Amino acid sequence: MNSFKWRLTILCTLALACFPHAAVAQQPVAIDLVTLSAEARIWLTDLLRINTSNPPGNELVAAKYIAAVIEKEGIHTEVIENAPGRGIVIARLSAGAVPDPPRALLLLAHTDVVGVDRSKWSQDPFGGVIKDGYLYGRGAIDDKGPLVANLATFIAIKRSGIKLGRDLIFLAESDEEAGGTGMDFAITHHWDKIAAGFAINEGGRTIMKDGKVLYVAVQASEKVSVNVAVVATGRSGHASIPIKENAVVHLAAAIEKIGNWETPAKPNSITRRYFEELSRVSDPEMAKWMRALDTAERQQQAAKRLSEADPVWSSMLRNSISPTMLEAGIRVNVIPSEARAMLNVRLLPGEPIADLVNDMTKLVNDPQIRIEAEPFNRQPSPPSSLDTDLYRAIEHATQSVFPGAVTIPMMSTWATDSTFLRLHNVECYGVVSFPLTEEEMARMHADNERIPVASIEKAVALIYSSVAEFVKAP
Protein backbone atom coordinates (compact mmCIF):
# COMPACT_ATOMS: atom_id res chain seq x y z
CA MET A 1 0.00 0.00 0.00
CA ASN A 2 1.33 3.47 -0.71
CA SER A 3 1.75 5.96 2.09
CA PHE A 4 -1.36 7.89 1.13
CA LYS A 5 -3.51 4.78 1.42
CA TRP A 6 -2.22 3.67 4.79
CA ARG A 7 -2.55 7.22 6.05
CA LEU A 8 -6.18 7.08 5.12
CA THR A 9 -6.60 3.72 6.82
CA ILE A 10 -5.26 5.11 10.05
CA LEU A 11 -7.36 8.24 9.77
CA CYS A 12 -10.41 6.02 9.31
CA THR A 13 -9.48 3.91 12.34
CA LEU A 14 -9.17 7.10 14.30
CA ALA A 15 -12.40 8.51 13.00
CA LEU A 16 -14.24 5.37 14.10
CA ALA A 17 -12.63 5.73 17.49
CA CYS A 18 -13.57 9.34 17.82
CA PHE A 19 -16.97 9.98 16.32
CA PRO A 20 -18.97 8.51 19.21
CA HIS A 21 -17.30 11.06 21.43
CA ALA A 22 -17.69 14.03 19.12
CA ALA A 23 -19.83 15.76 21.71
CA VAL A 24 -17.12 15.92 24.37
CA ALA A 25 -15.36 19.20 25.01
CA GLN A 26 -12.12 18.37 23.20
CA GLN A 27 -12.79 17.84 19.53
CA PRO A 28 -10.70 14.97 18.11
CA VAL A 29 -8.41 15.95 15.26
CA ALA A 30 -7.01 13.73 12.55
CA ILE A 31 -3.31 13.02 12.67
CA ASP A 32 -1.18 13.69 9.62
CA LEU A 33 1.30 10.85 9.87
CA VAL A 34 3.48 12.18 7.07
CA THR A 35 4.14 15.41 8.97
CA LEU A 36 4.52 13.46 12.22
CA SER A 37 7.11 11.18 10.60
CA ALA A 38 9.06 14.20 9.39
CA GLU A 39 9.18 15.43 12.99
CA ALA A 40 10.18 11.93 14.11
CA ARG A 41 13.07 12.00 11.67
CA ILE A 42 14.38 15.21 13.23
CA TRP A 43 14.05 13.80 16.77
CA LEU A 44 15.83 10.62 15.75
CA THR A 45 18.65 12.50 14.00
CA ASP A 46 19.12 14.71 17.07
CA LEU A 47 19.14 11.71 19.42
CA LEU A 48 21.67 9.84 17.26
CA ARG A 49 23.94 12.88 17.60
CA ILE A 50 23.89 12.57 21.39
CA ASN A 51 26.54 9.98 22.18
CA THR A 52 25.05 7.66 24.80
CA SER A 53 27.54 4.79 24.41
CA ASN A 54 27.28 2.64 27.49
CA PRO A 55 29.52 2.60 29.45
CA PRO A 56 29.39 5.35 30.57
CA GLY A 57 25.98 6.11 29.01
CA ASN A 58 25.60 9.80 29.84
CA GLU A 59 21.93 9.38 28.99
CA LEU A 60 20.86 12.49 30.90
CA VAL A 61 21.43 14.75 27.86
CA ALA A 62 19.17 12.50 25.75
CA ALA A 63 16.62 12.32 28.59
CA LYS A 64 16.44 16.12 28.77
CA TYR A 65 16.07 16.38 25.00
CA ILE A 66 13.15 13.92 25.01
CA ALA A 67 11.52 15.66 27.96
CA ALA A 68 11.70 19.01 26.12
CA VAL A 69 9.98 17.47 23.06
CA ILE A 70 7.14 16.12 25.23
CA GLU A 71 6.82 19.24 27.39
CA LYS A 72 6.33 21.30 24.23
CA GLU A 73 3.05 19.43 23.76
CA GLY A 74 1.86 20.62 27.15
CA ILE A 75 2.39 17.24 28.82
CA HIS A 76 3.97 17.21 32.28
CA THR A 77 7.23 15.27 32.01
CA GLU A 78 9.68 14.10 34.65
CA VAL A 79 13.39 13.49 34.24
CA ILE A 80 14.67 11.49 37.18
CA GLU A 81 18.42 11.17 37.69
CA ASN A 82 19.27 7.65 38.79
CA ALA A 83 23.05 8.28 38.84
CA PRO A 84 25.32 11.22 37.95
CA GLY A 85 24.86 11.95 34.24
CA ARG A 86 22.14 9.29 33.86
CA GLY A 87 18.40 9.65 33.88
CA ILE A 88 15.03 8.29 32.91
CA VAL A 89 12.04 10.12 31.41
CA ILE A 90 8.45 9.50 32.48
CA ALA A 91 5.27 11.08 31.10
CA ARG A 92 1.61 10.09 31.21
CA LEU A 93 -1.62 10.71 29.36
CA SER A 94 -4.42 9.98 31.82
CA ALA A 95 -7.78 8.48 30.99
CA GLY A 96 -9.35 9.66 34.24
CA ALA A 97 -8.71 11.22 37.60
CA VAL A 98 -7.65 7.95 39.22
CA PRO A 99 -5.02 5.72 37.59
CA ASP A 100 -6.00 2.12 36.89
CA PRO A 101 -2.60 0.41 36.51
CA PRO A 102 -3.79 -3.02 35.27
CA ARG A 103 -5.42 -1.31 32.25
CA ALA A 104 -2.56 1.09 31.47
CA LEU A 105 -0.21 0.76 28.50
CA LEU A 106 3.50 1.52 28.91
CA LEU A 107 5.62 2.54 25.93
CA LEU A 108 9.17 1.62 26.84
CA ALA A 109 12.56 2.17 25.19
CA HIS A 110 16.15 2.75 26.27
CA THR A 111 18.33 5.75 25.49
CA ASP A 112 21.77 4.13 25.85
CA VAL A 113 23.59 2.38 23.01
CA VAL A 114 26.45 -0.09 22.69
CA GLY A 115 29.89 1.26 21.76
CA VAL A 116 31.37 1.51 18.28
CA ASP A 117 34.61 0.75 16.48
CA ARG A 118 34.76 4.06 14.61
CA SER A 119 37.38 2.79 12.16
CA LYS A 120 34.86 0.28 10.76
CA TRP A 121 32.11 2.83 10.08
CA SER A 122 31.71 4.49 6.69
CA GLN A 123 29.87 7.42 8.37
CA ASP A 124 30.20 9.16 11.71
CA PRO A 125 28.25 6.88 14.10
CA PHE A 126 27.18 9.96 16.09
CA GLY A 127 26.74 12.37 13.20
CA GLY A 128 23.11 11.67 12.26
CA VAL A 129 24.29 11.39 8.65
CA ILE A 130 21.82 10.66 5.85
CA LYS A 131 23.40 9.07 2.79
CA ASP A 132 21.75 7.32 -0.17
CA GLY A 133 18.42 7.26 1.63
CA TYR A 134 19.78 5.77 4.87
CA LEU A 135 20.04 7.42 8.26
CA TYR A 136 23.24 6.17 9.91
CA GLY A 137 23.92 6.07 13.61
CA ARG A 138 24.59 3.87 16.59
CA GLY A 139 21.17 3.18 18.04
CA ALA A 140 19.19 3.74 14.82
CA ILE A 141 17.71 0.24 15.25
CA ASP A 142 18.56 -0.39 18.90
CA ASP A 143 16.87 1.45 20.44
CA LYS A 144 16.63 5.14 19.48
CA GLY A 145 14.56 4.39 16.37
CA PRO A 146 11.92 2.44 18.33
CA LEU A 147 12.12 5.09 21.09
CA VAL A 148 11.21 7.79 18.57
CA ALA A 149 8.34 5.65 17.19
CA ASN A 150 7.02 5.52 20.78
CA LEU A 151 7.60 9.25 21.25
CA ALA A 152 5.79 10.16 18.01
CA THR A 153 2.91 7.88 18.97
CA PHE A 154 2.63 9.33 22.47
CA ILE A 155 2.58 12.88 21.12
CA ALA A 156 0.15 12.00 18.32
CA ILE A 157 -2.31 10.43 20.76
CA LYS A 158 -2.23 13.66 22.77
CA ARG A 159 -2.66 15.83 19.66
CA SER A 160 -5.46 13.64 18.31
CA GLY A 161 -7.65 14.32 21.31
CA ILE A 162 -8.80 10.69 21.33
CA LYS A 163 -10.86 9.94 24.42
CA LEU A 164 -8.69 7.47 26.30
CA GLY A 165 -10.07 4.29 27.80
CA ARG A 166 -6.81 3.65 29.65
CA ASP A 167 -3.68 5.57 30.66
CA LEU A 168 -0.78 5.76 28.25
CA ILE A 169 2.64 6.01 29.88
CA PHE A 170 5.91 6.92 28.18
CA LEU A 171 9.19 5.71 29.66
CA ALA A 172 12.69 6.23 28.27
CA GLU A 173 15.11 4.36 30.49
CA SER A 174 18.90 4.22 30.76
CA ASP A 175 21.59 1.54 31.04
CA GLU A 176 19.82 -1.29 29.25
CA GLU A 177 22.93 -2.39 27.38
CA ALA A 178 25.39 -2.75 30.24
CA GLY A 179 23.96 -2.99 33.72
CA GLY A 180 20.17 -2.89 33.56
CA THR A 181 20.24 -0.36 36.41
CA GLY A 182 17.80 2.03 34.67
CA MET A 183 14.90 -0.41 34.56
CA ASP A 184 15.73 -1.72 38.00
CA PHE A 185 15.69 1.88 39.32
CA ALA A 186 12.38 2.66 37.59
CA ILE A 187 10.71 -0.47 38.96
CA THR A 188 12.20 -0.33 42.46
CA HIS A 189 11.78 3.39 43.13
CA HIS A 190 9.07 4.62 40.77
CA TRP A 191 6.77 1.69 40.12
CA ASP A 192 3.76 3.84 41.02
CA LYS A 193 4.60 6.09 38.06
CA ILE A 194 5.05 3.33 35.49
CA ALA A 195 2.80 0.51 36.75
CA ALA A 196 0.89 -0.94 33.80
CA GLY A 197 -0.81 -4.13 32.73
CA PHE A 198 0.55 -3.90 29.18
CA ALA A 199 3.75 -2.72 27.51
CA ILE A 200 5.39 -2.28 24.14
CA ASN A 201 9.18 -2.57 24.21
CA GLU A 202 12.03 -3.51 21.86
CA GLY A 203 12.89 -7.11 20.99
CA GLY A 204 10.85 -7.90 17.87
CA ARG A 205 11.47 -7.32 14.18
CA THR A 206 9.69 -6.28 10.99
CA ILE A 207 11.29 -8.25 8.17
CA MET A 208 11.33 -7.21 4.51
CA LYS A 209 12.23 -9.37 1.57
CA ASP A 210 12.27 -8.30 -2.07
CA GLY A 211 10.81 -4.93 -1.15
CA LYS A 212 7.82 -6.35 0.71
CA VAL A 213 7.21 -6.83 4.44
CA LEU A 214 6.89 -10.56 5.14
CA TYR A 215 6.15 -10.48 8.83
CA VAL A 216 6.08 -8.49 12.03
CA ALA A 217 7.61 -10.64 14.76
CA VAL A 218 6.39 -9.70 18.22
CA GLN A 219 8.63 -10.75 21.07
CA ALA A 220 6.43 -12.39 23.70
CA SER A 221 9.05 -14.37 25.60
CA GLU A 222 12.82 -14.51 25.94
CA LYS A 223 15.60 -16.90 26.78
CA VAL A 224 17.59 -16.54 29.97
CA SER A 225 21.31 -15.74 29.84
CA VAL A 226 23.54 -17.64 32.29
CA ASN A 227 27.34 -17.62 32.37
CA VAL A 228 28.98 -20.91 33.18
CA ALA A 229 32.65 -21.46 34.11
CA VAL A 230 34.53 -24.56 33.01
CA VAL A 231 37.58 -25.00 35.21
CA ALA A 232 40.34 -27.52 34.56
CA THR A 233 42.82 -28.22 37.34
CA GLY A 234 46.08 -30.14 37.02
CA ARG A 235 49.68 -30.17 38.10
CA SER A 236 51.98 -27.32 37.14
CA GLY A 237 55.43 -28.01 35.84
CA HIS A 238 58.28 -27.19 33.49
CA ALA A 239 57.07 -26.94 29.91
CA SER A 240 60.08 -28.99 28.76
CA ILE A 241 58.48 -32.06 30.41
CA PRO A 242 54.95 -32.62 29.00
CA ILE A 243 52.49 -34.25 31.41
CA LYS A 244 49.13 -35.96 30.92
CA GLU A 245 47.44 -33.80 33.62
CA ASN A 246 48.10 -30.54 31.73
CA ALA A 247 45.04 -28.39 32.56
CA VAL A 248 45.16 -26.67 29.16
CA VAL A 249 44.79 -30.00 27.36
CA HIS A 250 41.91 -31.11 29.59
CA LEU A 251 40.13 -27.77 29.17
CA ALA A 252 40.53 -27.89 25.39
CA ALA A 253 39.07 -31.43 25.26
CA ALA A 254 36.13 -30.39 27.46
CA ILE A 255 35.35 -27.33 25.32
CA GLU A 256 35.56 -29.41 22.17
CA LYS A 257 32.90 -31.78 23.54
CA ILE A 258 30.62 -29.04 24.89
CA GLY A 259 30.97 -26.85 21.80
CA ASN A 260 29.95 -29.64 19.45
CA TRP A 261 27.12 -30.98 21.61
CA GLU A 262 23.68 -30.45 20.14
CA THR A 263 21.36 -30.14 23.12
CA PRO A 264 17.89 -31.68 22.69
CA ALA A 265 15.22 -29.66 20.85
CA LYS A 266 12.34 -28.57 23.10
CA PRO A 267 9.96 -26.32 21.15
CA ASN A 268 7.71 -24.40 23.56
CA SER A 269 4.27 -22.93 22.88
CA ILE A 270 5.56 -19.57 21.60
CA THR A 271 8.15 -21.17 19.32
CA ARG A 272 5.62 -23.63 17.91
CA ARG A 273 3.27 -20.74 17.12
CA TYR A 274 6.22 -18.81 15.62
CA PHE A 275 6.94 -21.56 13.13
CA GLU A 276 3.26 -22.17 12.43
CA GLU A 277 2.77 -18.50 11.43
CA LEU A 278 6.12 -18.25 9.66
CA SER A 279 5.21 -21.25 7.50
CA ARG A 280 2.55 -19.04 5.87
CA VAL A 281 5.18 -16.78 4.30
CA SER A 282 8.04 -19.28 3.82
CA ASP A 283 9.04 -21.36 0.81
CA PRO A 284 7.07 -24.63 0.57
CA GLU A 285 9.95 -26.97 1.53
CA MET A 286 10.79 -25.07 4.73
CA ALA A 287 7.10 -24.47 5.48
CA LYS A 288 6.58 -28.26 5.49
CA TRP A 289 9.20 -28.69 8.25
CA MET A 290 7.84 -25.73 10.20
CA ARG A 291 4.42 -27.37 10.31
CA ALA A 292 5.91 -30.79 11.09
CA LEU A 293 7.33 -29.35 14.32
CA ASP A 294 3.87 -29.68 15.82
CA THR A 295 3.53 -33.39 14.99
CA ALA A 296 4.75 -35.88 17.59
CA GLU A 297 6.25 -38.35 15.06
CA ARG A 298 8.24 -35.85 13.00
CA GLN A 299 9.11 -33.22 15.59
CA GLN A 300 12.74 -34.27 16.11
CA GLN A 301 13.43 -34.55 12.39
CA ALA A 302 11.78 -31.18 11.77
CA ALA A 303 13.82 -29.59 14.56
CA LYS A 304 16.99 -30.97 12.98
CA ARG A 305 16.16 -29.59 9.53
CA LEU A 306 15.20 -26.18 10.89
CA SER A 307 18.30 -26.02 13.09
CA GLU A 308 20.51 -26.79 10.10
CA ALA A 309 18.77 -24.10 8.05
CA ASP A 310 19.25 -21.21 10.51
CA PRO A 311 21.36 -20.85 13.68
CA VAL A 312 18.74 -18.49 15.15
CA TRP A 313 16.08 -21.21 14.80
CA SER A 314 18.47 -23.71 16.32
CA SER A 315 18.86 -21.49 19.38
CA MET A 316 15.09 -20.89 19.63
CA LEU A 317 14.55 -24.64 19.80
CA ARG A 318 16.93 -25.53 22.60
CA ASN A 319 19.14 -24.51 25.51
CA SER A 320 22.15 -23.14 23.67
CA ILE A 321 25.81 -23.00 24.70
CA SER A 322 28.49 -20.72 23.26
CA PRO A 323 32.06 -20.96 24.59
CA THR A 324 33.27 -17.34 24.62
CA MET A 325 36.39 -16.86 26.77
CA LEU A 326 39.57 -18.79 27.52
CA GLU A 327 42.12 -18.09 30.20
CA ALA A 328 45.26 -20.05 31.08
CA GLY A 329 48.95 -19.71 31.77
CA ILE A 330 51.30 -17.02 33.00
CA ARG A 331 54.47 -17.89 31.03
CA VAL A 332 54.95 -19.74 27.80
CA ASN A 333 57.41 -22.15 29.44
CA VAL A 334 55.26 -22.96 32.49
CA ILE A 335 52.51 -25.62 32.51
CA PRO A 336 49.70 -23.93 34.48
CA SER A 337 47.85 -25.73 37.27
CA GLU A 338 44.53 -24.22 36.21
CA ALA A 339 42.79 -23.28 32.97
CA ARG A 340 39.35 -21.71 32.66
CA ALA A 341 36.79 -21.12 29.98
CA MET A 342 33.52 -19.23 30.06
CA LEU A 343 30.37 -20.41 28.36
CA ASN A 344 27.40 -18.18 27.66
CA VAL A 345 24.31 -20.34 28.03
CA ARG A 346 20.87 -19.24 26.87
CA LEU A 347 18.25 -21.28 28.67
CA LEU A 348 14.72 -21.81 27.51
CA PRO A 349 12.47 -20.11 30.09
CA GLY A 350 11.65 -22.55 32.87
CA GLU A 351 14.65 -24.86 32.27
CA PRO A 352 16.85 -25.27 35.37
CA ILE A 353 20.55 -24.50 34.84
CA ALA A 354 21.47 -27.28 37.31
CA ASP A 355 20.15 -29.94 34.90
CA LEU A 356 22.20 -28.57 32.01
CA VAL A 357 25.35 -28.36 34.18
CA ASN A 358 24.79 -32.01 35.18
CA ASP A 359 24.40 -33.04 31.56
CA MET A 360 27.57 -31.17 30.57
CA THR A 361 29.49 -32.74 33.47
CA LYS A 362 28.42 -36.22 32.33
CA LEU A 363 29.28 -35.41 28.72
CA VAL A 364 32.78 -34.18 29.60
CA ASN A 365 33.32 -37.05 32.04
CA ASP A 366 36.67 -35.82 33.32
CA PRO A 367 37.52 -35.64 37.06
CA GLN A 368 39.93 -32.78 36.32
CA ILE A 369 37.03 -30.62 35.05
CA ARG A 370 34.60 -28.66 37.22
CA ILE A 371 31.59 -26.89 35.69
CA GLU A 372 29.90 -24.12 37.67
CA ALA A 373 27.05 -21.76 36.81
CA GLU A 374 27.55 -18.18 37.97
CA PRO A 375 24.68 -16.53 39.83
CA PHE A 376 22.45 -14.68 37.36
CA ASN A 377 20.43 -11.53 37.84
CA ARG A 378 17.66 -12.04 35.33
CA GLN A 379 15.11 -14.52 36.55
CA PRO A 380 13.12 -16.36 33.89
CA SER A 381 9.82 -14.66 33.19
CA PRO A 382 6.56 -16.22 32.02
CA PRO A 383 5.63 -15.65 28.35
CA SER A 384 3.15 -12.90 27.58
CA SER A 385 -0.34 -14.01 26.59
CA LEU A 386 -1.22 -13.86 22.91
CA ASP A 387 -4.89 -13.62 23.80
CA THR A 388 -5.04 -9.90 24.64
CA ASP A 389 -6.58 -6.85 22.97
CA LEU A 390 -3.10 -5.35 22.64
CA TYR A 391 -1.73 -8.34 20.73
CA ARG A 392 -4.81 -8.24 18.50
CA ALA A 393 -4.34 -4.48 17.97
CA ILE A 394 -0.77 -5.16 16.79
CA GLU A 395 -2.15 -7.82 14.42
CA HIS A 396 -4.72 -5.35 13.05
CA ALA A 397 -2.06 -2.65 12.65
CA THR A 398 0.20 -5.09 10.80
CA GLN A 399 -2.62 -5.81 8.39
CA SER A 400 -3.40 -2.16 7.73
CA VAL A 401 0.20 -0.88 7.47
CA PHE A 402 1.73 -3.94 5.78
CA PRO A 403 -1.08 -5.72 3.90
CA GLY A 404 -0.32 -9.39 3.34
CA ALA A 405 2.26 -9.57 6.15
CA VAL A 406 1.69 -11.91 9.08
CA THR A 407 2.11 -11.18 12.79
CA ILE A 408 4.32 -13.76 14.43
CA PRO A 409 4.92 -14.20 18.15
CA MET A 410 8.51 -15.03 19.00
CA MET A 411 10.73 -16.02 21.88
CA SER A 412 13.90 -14.01 21.44
CA THR A 413 17.27 -15.66 21.96
CA TRP A 414 18.46 -12.33 23.39
CA ALA A 415 17.46 -10.68 26.65
CA THR A 416 15.48 -7.48 27.10
CA ASP A 417 14.15 -5.48 30.01
CA SER A 418 10.70 -6.92 29.26
CA THR A 419 11.65 -9.76 31.57
CA PHE A 420 11.46 -7.42 34.61
CA LEU A 421 8.02 -6.27 33.50
CA ARG A 422 6.73 -9.79 32.83
CA LEU A 423 7.78 -10.68 36.37
CA HIS A 424 5.44 -7.83 37.44
CA ASN A 425 2.51 -9.35 35.51
CA VAL A 426 2.83 -6.96 32.57
CA GLU A 427 1.79 -8.39 29.18
CA CYS A 428 4.79 -7.17 27.28
CA TYR A 429 5.35 -7.22 23.51
CA GLY A 430 8.60 -6.51 21.73
CA VAL A 431 8.05 -4.64 18.48
CA VAL A 432 10.70 -3.09 16.23
CA SER A 433 8.42 -1.51 13.66
CA PHE A 434 11.01 -0.34 11.11
CA PRO A 435 10.73 -2.58 8.05
CA LEU A 436 14.25 -3.90 7.50
CA THR A 437 15.85 -6.73 5.55
CA GLU A 438 17.67 -9.47 7.48
CA GLU A 439 20.95 -7.87 6.35
CA GLU A 440 19.92 -4.45 7.69
CA MET A 441 18.67 -6.00 10.93
CA ALA A 442 22.06 -7.68 11.42
CA ARG A 443 23.69 -4.23 11.72
CA MET A 444 22.18 -3.89 15.19
CA HIS A 445 25.14 -3.81 17.64
CA ALA A 446 27.40 -4.08 14.53
CA ASP A 447 29.17 -1.63 12.19
CA ASN A 448 27.25 0.89 10.06
CA GLU A 449 23.93 0.55 11.89
CA ARG A 450 21.33 2.40 9.84
CA ILE A 451 17.68 2.56 8.82
CA PRO A 452 16.14 3.57 5.51
CA VAL A 453 14.73 7.09 5.96
CA ALA A 454 11.57 5.86 4.24
CA SER A 455 11.03 3.25 6.97
CA ILE A 456 10.32 5.92 9.60
CA GLU A 457 6.78 6.59 8.33
CA LYS A 458 5.84 2.91 8.43
CA ALA A 459 7.49 2.42 11.81
CA VAL A 460 5.50 5.28 13.32
CA ALA A 461 2.31 4.11 11.58
CA LEU A 462 2.54 0.58 13.02
CA ILE A 463 3.05 1.70 16.62
CA TYR A 464 0.55 4.54 16.36
CA SER A 465 -2.12 2.36 14.83
CA SER A 466 -1.63 -0.40 17.44
CA VAL A 467 -1.70 2.03 20.35
CA ALA A 468 -4.61 4.13 19.07
CA GLU A 469 -6.82 1.04 18.73
CA PHE A 470 -5.86 -0.21 22.18
CA VAL A 471 -6.10 3.00 24.24
CA LYS A 472 -9.23 4.58 22.77
CA ALA A 473 -12.31 4.55 24.98
CA PRO A 474 -14.88 1.94 23.91
Ligand SMILES: [Zn+2]
Ligand atom coordinates in the same frame (compact mmCIF):
# COMPACT_ATOMS: atom_id res chain seq x y z
ZN1 LIG B 1 18.18 -2.58 22.92
